[in-house]
Amino acid sequence: MATGTGDLGPPQRSVASRLNWNDPSFRAILYQIIVLGLVALTVWYLVSNLQANLKSRNIATGFGFLGLEAGFGISESLIEYSPASTYGRAVFVGILNTLRVAVIGIILATILGTIIGVLRLSKNWLISKVCSAYVETLRNLPLLLQLFFWYAIITETLPSARQALNPLPGIFLSQRGINFPVPAFGIAFDLILIGVALGLIGAVAFRIWAQKRQDRTGQQSPVLLVAAGLIFGMPLLGWLLGGAPTEMSVPELRGFNFRGGASLSPEFAALLIGLIAYTAAFIAEIVRSGILAVTHGQTEAALALGLTRGQTLRLVVLPQALRVIVPPMTSQYLNITKNSSLAVAIGYPDVVSIANTAINQTGQAIEGIALIMAVYLSISLGISLFMNWYNKHIALVER
Amino acid sequence: MKEIRIAAMVAAALAVSAPAFAGATLDAVKQRGFVTCGVSTGVAGFSNPDSAGKWTGIDVDNCRAIAAALFGDAEKVKLVPTTAQQRFTALQSGEVDVLTRNTTQTLQRDTALGFNAAGVNFYDGQGFMVPKKLGVKSAKELAGATVCVQPGTTTELNLADYFRANRMEFKPVVIEKLDEVIAAFFSGRCDVFTTDASQLASVRATRTQNPDDYVILPELISKEPLGPVVRHGDDQWFDVVKWSLIAMIEAEELGITSKNVDEMAKSTNPNIQRFLGVTPGMGKALGVDEKWAYNIVKQVGNYGESFERNLGRSTPIKLERGKNALWTNGGLMYALPIR
Numbered sequence: 001m002a003t004g005t006g007d008l009g010p011p012q013r014s015v016a017s018r019l020n021w022n023d024p025s026f027r028a029i030l031y032q033i034i035v036l037g038l039v040a041l042t043v044w045y046l047v048s049n050l051q052a053n054l055k056s057r058n059i060a061t062g063f064g065f066l067g068l069e070a071g072f073g074i075s076e077s078l079i080e081y082s083p084a085s086t087y088g089r090a091v092f093v094g095i096l097n098t099l100r101v102a103v104i105g106i107i108l109a110t111i112l113g114t115i116i117g118v119l120r121l122s123k124n125w126l127i128s129k130v131c132s133a134y135v136e137t138l139r140n141l142p143l144l145l146q147l148f149f150w151y152a153i154i155t156e157t158l159p160s161a162r163q164a165l166n167p168l169p170g171i172f173l174s175q176r177g178i179n180f181p182v183p184a185f186g187i188a189f190d191l192i193l194i195g196v197a198l199g200l201i202g203a204v205a206f207r208i209w210a211q212k213r214q215d216r217t218g219q220q221s222p223v224l225l226v227a228a229g230l231i232f233g234m235p236l237l238g239w240l241l242g243g244a245p246t247e248m249s250v251p252e253l254r255g256f257n258f259r260g261g262a263s264l265s266p267e268f269a270a271l272l273i274g275l276i277a278y279t280a281a282f283i284a285e286i287v288r289s290g291i292l293a294v295t296h297g298q299t300e301a302a303l304a305l306g307l308t309r310g311q312t313l314r315l316v317v318l319p320q321a322l323r324v325i326v327p328p329m330t331s332q333y334l335n336i337t338k339n340s341s342l343a344v345a346i347g348y349p350d351v352v353s354i355a356n357t358a359i360n361q362t363g364q365a366i367e368g369i370a371l372i373m374a375v376y377l378s379i380s381l382g383i384s385l386f387m388n389w390y391n392k393h394i395a396l397v398e399r
Numbered sequence: 400m401k402e403i404r405i406a407a408m409v410a411a412a413l414a415v416s417a418p419a420f421a422g423a424t425l426d427a428v429k430q431r432g433f434v435t436c437g438v439s440t441g442v443a444g445f446s447n448p449d450s451a452g453k454w455t456g457i458d459v460d461n462c463r464a465i466a467a468a469l470f471g472d473a474e475k476v477k478l479v480p481t482t483a484q485q486r487f488t489a490l491q492s493g494e495v496d497v498l499t500r501n502t503t504q505t506l507q508r509d510t511a512l513g514f515n516a517a518g519v520n521f522y523d524g525q526g527f528m529v530p531k532k533l534g535v536k537s538a539k540e541l542a543g544a545t546v547c548v549q550p551g552t553t554t555e556l557n558l559a560d561y562f563r564a565n566r567m568e569f570k571p572v573v574i575e576k577l578d579e580v581i582a583a584f585f586s587g588r589c590d591v592f593t594t595d596a597s598q599l600a601s602v603r604a605t606r607t608q609n610p611d612d613y614v615i616l617p618e619l620i621s622k623e624p625l626g627p628v629v630r631h632g633d634d635q636w637f638d639v640v641k642w643s644l645i646a647m648i649e650a651e652e653l654g655i656t657s658k659n660v661d662e663m664a665k666s667t668n669p670n671i672q673r674f675l676g677v678t679p680g681m682g683k684a685l686g687v688d689e690k691w692a693y694n695i696v697k698q699v700g701n702y703g704e705s706f707e708r709n710l711g712r713s714t715p716i717k718l719e720r721g722k723n724a725l726w727t728n729g730g731l732m733y734a735l736p737i738r
Contacts, residue, residue: 057631059491059513071556073571083559155586175587176545255543256590257570266588267572347574347583353550356484357573360551363512365488 050366065362066091072357074349076265087358094354095375101268101350102337102379105275109336112276113283120288131284139281144342146278151270151346161253170250172258177265179251179258188242195238202234203227267348271340279336286328290321322394330387334380351375424633428496433475436462437495440480440577442598443605444710445501454478458499460705461520461627463698464643465497468691473698482575484551487512490630497640498628501595503553508628517641519626522722522731524619525557526596528603531614533590538618542567547580547589549573554594557621581606595623597710597718604715635686642685642737646692649674649734650701652725657700660693674737681737692737702732
C-alpha cells in the first residue's frame with residue numbers, strides 16, 4: 001500500500017500487529033474494557049435480581065407513594081405541614097430541616113472554629129492551653145456520644161414546661177426548649193426585611209466605591225461607619241414606614257405547651273450545639289495550620305511597614321492563609337451536612353429520619369434510600385461547587 | 400448507623416439469589432438447621448434478654464415453637480433484635496425468616512410490603528401513659544401535649560389520626576430506639592408516651608422506679624393484632640409458622656400442658672391422638688415430623704403457659720388474660736381445627 005507520505009511517515013502497522021498481546025497499549029485498553037464489562041455485568045445482575053425478587057414477593061415499587069397521604073406528625077417544620085399532607089411534602093420538610101441545621105451549623109462552626117484556632121496561637125499561656133484542651137477533647141470523642149450528652153443535659157437538667165425558667169420577660173427555658181417572643185408586625189415585617197436587603201446591598205456597593213476611590217486618590221473612607229449606618233438604618237426606616245408597630249407575639253403557657261412566640265426545640269438545639277462544638281475543633285486546627293503556613297517574615301515586613309497588628313492579620317496574613325484554609329474547610333462543611341443525619345438518634349426530624357419513617361410505612365426501602373442519597377449528593381455537590389468557586393476567587397487576588 | 404444498616408439490607412436484597420421458588424425459605428431454614436427470628440430490641444414479656452442474656456417472652460416462645468415443630472428442638476433458633484424501623488427491611492431482604500416481634504398486622508403490610516400475617520399471638524390496643532402528677536384523666540384532655548413515639552409504627556399513624564379526629568394538636572418527639580424514647584419520656588421531654596397498651600404496662604412495670612407515679616389512660620385508640628409475619632414467596636413456610644402458633648393455642652384448648660403432655664399421649668380422645676401424632680397424618684400434611692405438636696408443647700408449653708410465664712400475674716407486668724383468653728373463656732384466642 002503505497003501512500004503519499006512515502007518512506008518519511010511512521011511504519012504502517014497492520015491490524016494484526018495492533019491487536020498484538022505484546023503491545024502494552026493494547027493490553028491496557030483490553031483490561032479497561034474487561035473491568036468496565038464486569039462492572040456493567042454486576043450492575044445488570046443486581047438490578048435484574050432486584051426486580052425479580054420484588055416482583056416475586058409482590059412488593060410495591062416506584063415513587064408513586066410520594067403523592068399519598070403521609071398520616072404521621074412532624075414536630076418542627078419550616079413550612080405548613082399536617083398529617084394530612086403527602087409523603088412528598090413530608091420529605092421536603094425533612095430536607096428543609098436538614099438544610100436549616102446544616103447552614104446555621106456551618107456559619108457558627110466557622111466563627112467558633114476561627115476564634116479558637118486564632119486563640120490557640122495566642123501568647124497568653126492560659127488561653128492557648130484552654131483552646132488546645134478544647135480541640136483535643138472534642139475532636140477525639142465520637143459525635144454520636146456528644147449528641148446524647150447534649151440532649152441529656154438539655155432534657156435532664158432543665159425544668160418541666162410548668163416550672164419553666166424565666167430569665168428575661170417573655171423568654172422561657174424548659175424541657176420544651178427555648179420559647180421567645182417574636183415581633184408580630186404584619187406588613188412592617190416585610191418592609192424591615194426589604195430594608196435589611198437594601199442595607200446590605202448599599203454597604204457592599206459603598207465598599208466597592210470606597211476601594212476604587214482609594215486606588216484612584218489614596219483617600220480612605222469611613223467604610224465601617226457608613227456600612228453600619230446602612231445596615232441598621234434601612235430596616236429602621238422600613239419599620240417607621242410600616243407605622244412603627246410594637247406588638248409582640250409572646251409565648252404563654254396554656255395547657256401542656258407554650259402558645260405564641262417562636263421556639264427552638266431541645267432536639268434542634270442539641271444537634272446544633274453538638275455539630276458546632278465537634279466541627280469547630282477541626283476548623284480550629286485548619287485555621288491554625290493556615291495561619292502558621294504564612295511565614296513569619298510576612299508579619300515582620302507588614303509591621304515594619306507600619307501596619308497595626310490588626311491590619312497585619314486582616315490585610316497580610318489572612319488573605320494568604322485562606323488559600324491553605326479553604327480546601328480542607330470544604331470537607332468540614334460537607335461533614336457537618338452529612339453528620340446532621342445523626343439527628344435520628346435524638347429525634348430531630350431531618351430528611352433521614354422522615355425518609356426512614358416513609359420507608360417503613362410504605363415498605364419501599366430502595367426508593368427511600370435512593371431519595372436520601374440523592375438529597376445528600378445534591379447538597380454536598382452544591383457546597384463543593386460554591387467552595388470551589390470561592391477558592392478560585394481568593395486564588396485570583398493572591399499577590 | 401441505622402441508615403447504613405438499612406442500606407446494607409437493601410444491598411442484601413439486591414444480592415439474594417434471583418429465582419424465589421416456592422419452598423425457598425423452608426428449604427433454606429432446613430439446610431441451615433435453625434430458624435432466624437426477628438424480635439424486638441427488648442420489651443419485657445414479649446422478647447427481652449434476661450440478666451443472663453437469655454431471651455424470653457411470648458414472641459420468643461413463638462419462635463421456639465416453630466423450631467420445635469421443624470427440628471424437634473426448641474433451642475434451634477437465632478434471635479435477631481430489630482428496631483421498629485429495621486424489621487420490615489430485615490424480613491424483606493431475607494436477613495430473618497420470620498418476624499415474631501409484636502408487629503401489628505395491617506392491609507398495607509400484608510400487600511404493599513409483600514408479607515403474610517400468620518395468625519395473632521396477642522390482641523392489643525394503643526394506649527397513652529402519662530405521669531400521675533399531670534393529673535390527666537382522659538386522652539381527650541391531651542390537647543397540645545408533647546408525645547413520645549417510635550417511628551415507622553402503626554402507633555405513629557394512630558396517634559396522628561386520633562388527634563386529628565378529636566381536633567386536637569400535638570407535638571411528636573420521634574425517637575427510634577425504645578431505650579432512648581423511654582428515657583426522653585421519663586426525663587419529662589414529653590408529657591405522654593404512646594404505644595401498645597401491653598408494652599406500656601411492660602415499660603411501667605420494669606423501667607420505672609415507682610410504677611405508681613405513672614398512669615395508663617383508659618382509652619384504647621386502636622386495634623393492634625400482633626403476630627408472626629413472613630414474606631411472600633413460600634407458602635409451605637407460611638403454613639409451618641401459622642400452625643406452630645395454632646398448636647400452642649389448641650394445646651391449651653385441649654388442656655395439654657408441658658407437664659402432662661406425656662400423660663395425655665396415652666389419651667383415647669381422637670383429637671388429642673391426632674394432635675400429638677399418636678395417630679399419624681398431621682405432621683406429614685404439614686411437611687414436618689409427626690411429633691411436631693408434641694415437641695412444641697413439651698419444650699415450649701401451650702399458649703396459656705407461655706402467657707402466664709411471661710406476662711401473667713406472677714410476673715412484674717401482671718397482665719390479665721382479657722381479650723387474649725381462650726374463646727371458651729370470653730377471649731379471642733380460637734385455634735383452627737387441627738385435622
